[in-house]
Amino acid sequence: MKCTRCKAPASTALPSHNAAFCPDCFPLFFTKQVETAIRRQKMFTHDERILVALSGGKDSLALMLELSLQGYDVTGLHIDLAIPNSSPKARAKVEAFCQQHGLNLQVLEVAKEGLPIPAIKKHIKRPVCSVCGKIKRHYFNRIAREGGFDALATGHNLDDEAARLFANTLRWDSGYLSDQGPTLPGEEGFIRKVKPLYRLTEFETANYAFMKGIEIHSDPCPYSGGASFTGHKKLLGELEHKSPGSKFSFYDNFLKRGRPAFKLLEKEQGDPLSPCDTCGSPTSLDKCGVCRIRETLERNMKEAGESL
Amino acid sequence: MITVNIEPEGKSTTLYKTRTVIALLNKLDLRPTMALVIRNGELLTPDVKLFNGDVITVKKVISAG
Numbered sequence: 254m255k256c257t258r259c260k261a262p263a264s265t266a267l268p269s270h271n272a273a274f275c276p277d278c279f280p281l282f283f284t285k286q287v288e289t290a291i292r293r294q295k296m297f298t299h300d301e302r303i304l305v306a307l308s309g310g311k312d313s314l315a316l317m318l319e320l321s322l323q324g325y326d327v328t329g330l331h332i333d334l335a336i337p338n339s340s341p342k343a344r345a346k347v348e349a350f351c352q353q354h355g356l357n358l359q360v361l362e363v364a365k366e367g368l369p370i371p372a373i374k375k376h377i378k379r380p381v382c383s384v385c386g387k388i389k390r391h392y393f394n395r396i397a398r399e400g401g402f403d404a405l406a407t408g409h410n411l412d413d414e415a416a417r418l419f420a421n422t423l424r425w426d427s428g429y430l431s432d433q434g435p436t437l438p439g440e441e442g443f444i445r446k447v448k449p450l451y452r453l454t455e456f457e458t459a460n461y462a463f464m465k466g467i468e469i470h471s472d473p474c475p476y477s478g479g480a481s482f483t484g485h486k487k488l489l490g491e492l493e494h495k496s497p498g499s500k501f502s503f504y505d506n507f508l509k510r511g512r513p514a515f516k517l518l519e520k521e522q523g524d525p526l527s528p529c530d531t532c533g534s535p536t537s538l539d540k541c542g543v544c545r546i547r548e549t550l551e552r553n554m555k556e557a558g559e560s561l
Numbered sequence: 562m563i564t565v566n567i568e569p570e571g572k573s574t575t576l577y578k579t580r581t582v583i584a585l586l587n588k589l590d591l592r593p594t595m596a597l598v599i600r601n602g603e604l605l606t607p608d609v610k611l612f613n614g615d616v617i618t619v620k621k622v623i624s625a626g
Contacts, residue, residue: 254606264604456594459622471569494592
């Protein structure tokens, strides 16, 4: 197989683009996809400050490197979840990566915020992945706002977005369907959120990370066994294999034709937001979800005779 | 005989009569865009031929959360 661009031996075949690239040309393809995403979805400009959420996985680190290479003003944010044998490894990869490339990094430790994930898993009777996601989103938004950043960028790729859309569609969840997309404008206490990798698949970001020599944290989270999105990704992967390009078409056409309708519906039915009584984050109740989780955790631990 | 190291599981297996990357992926029940296939530090496309004694790394790309 030869490179579509320069005819050298290819290293990466991309059936959905009916193309293949060599190690020299693939990063150019990757850069172009990110540039197109930022431009078409009006994500941010070179004059703005971008906070990039860094988990230590291939997507977030690839995104951070690519945005810095494109000359954007980026700062990384890693959230240390305090999960034994997992969080220290992820944090070490992120810190080494940022040091190697001379990139700014902030680290937030959830244990210092009274929300260590192992205690939440033990004492909160809700799926831990859901609560963990809520806590991460809360602090991404809060730190971005308090730090005066213009946008928060996450490494969500096309597989993540298509799997999430599939899950939301299975439930016809109009609330989530109304605001799923690669750019969520900042409003009502929420920072602008962007996903510059939404045009690229997990396979493509993995190729990029490999070619750029990025050392990633690839161990799955010890608490995420059987996460439903993994199953959805496999289903969509089979569909993509039989019909290359169908994943992007599913997501892109939703953005063009589906989301506007759900947005209108949510405008009519959605709950108004106001600042949380405790932390000031936007919420539809008196207290935001994370402050309520912290209170429940403290209460349940006290009843069990434990403390943080 | 081909030695295959599978990541992130850290498993290792041996395959016989496997002459191409696509045949290797089929034996592992993987689609071509579900894993990176690496030999001597180089990425391989599905059409690439494999040889006796090759040591191959298969890196699955689906992140599990």
